Amino acid sequence: MTEESNTIKIPVLAIMRPESYRDKSEVIAREYGFEPIYAPMIQLEGIKDEGFEPFVQRVIDGTSDYVVFTSANGILFTLEKLTETEKENFITALKKIRVIAIGPNTEKELVKIGVEDSFLPGDYSSKGIVEALCPEVKGKIVDLARSTFGAKILIEGLEKCGATVYETHVYTLSIPEGAAQKELIEHTLAGEVDAFAFTSSMMVKGFMRHAEKLGAGETIKETLNRALVGAIGTPTGNTLKKHGVNADVIPDEFTFEALIKAMKNEL
16 A cells, blocks of 8 residues: 555535635634635725714613624724724723624623623524514614625514614725635636635635636535535525535524534535
């Protein structure tokens, strides 16, 4: 038996998260036995709309009954817009308000700033928040701080339940352009990537857009369907399906590590 035949091939995993998540994501991938290949398909950018100052004031004044953060990024991009004094007052006020977090990562970010009793719905999604809060929000004021790509179901659902809902966009998402993205598509088409971790619908759209730019929109679907494809959340899985790709793994827990662990178990 040759030395080469004794070698166990390490599966290559495509990681496409924003640059700020790269190091942590690569560590997790290696811990679960993958060799990561990295190319961000999402870029985060902080923004400040006309709803931001009124949002902060409602929280500090205590007129908000609920504050909903749909991601850890929502918290980070909110706080970075505040002065140190505003930040201190804002966090103090948050501790007196019912704060809702989608998922454990959002909850961890709240704990870091001292908000330790946030509420997590059983279903880490906009729909899950609506179902969990509907019985209690009639006549209440709900504030949302999230990206420009937040699902409409959250606002519409809470309003149907009788809440007054205010939304502020604290960051936006865009699709980065560069050599790394092109190279990932080329490696994919060459069959050199074994697994793909999609963590949002926007990431799926970015990946497909880059494939289409190379004239490989249809070929890439066939290639993905031969590989191991993981998705965080049903909405991401549905976006893949709309693009003709089946998600092999959608973990119950909406975290990157849970996704990678579940994908490892599928190998």
